[in-house]
Amino acid sequence: MERICSKVACTREAVSTLTFDYEGQMAAIGPLGAGDDPHAHDLCAIHTERMSVPTGWTVLRHSTLSL
Numbered sequence: 001m002e003r004i005c006s007k008v009a010c011t012r013e014a015v016s017t018l019t020f021d022y023e024g025q026m027a028a029i030g031p032l033g034a035g036d037d038p039h040a041h042d043l044c045a046i047h048t049e050r051m052s053v054p055t056g057w058t059v060l061r062h063s064t065l066s067l
Contacts (some may be wrong), residue, residue, distance in 0.1 A: 003035065005044035016041035018051060027053045030062030 003014040017033035018041045020026070029051060033040050044050065053059055 003032065003042050005047055006041040007043065007047050010044060010047065012044035012046065015045050016043050016048045017041065018043055026055045026060060027051075027057060028060040028062065030060075048051075052061075 002030060004010070004017075005012050005014050006065060013054075014032060016029050016031065018029045019037070019039060021028070029043070029048060035042075051059075
């Protein structure tokens with residue numbers, strides 16, 4: 001089953017999952033997650049690249065290994 005981007009009105013295929021740690025002021029973006037976390041947001045390639053966080057927050061970007 002194809003997963004689509006969580007952004008409103010976006011119908012592109014999701015390629016990454018975004019999660020937030022509000023207390024730690026941190027956002028993590030990486031490969032698609034399991035899909036059962038209501039606090040995770042799937043993003044397409046365009047929205048993954050454009051993703052921004054509030055000033056002072058840390059962004060952790062996880063990448064997959066290329067063999």
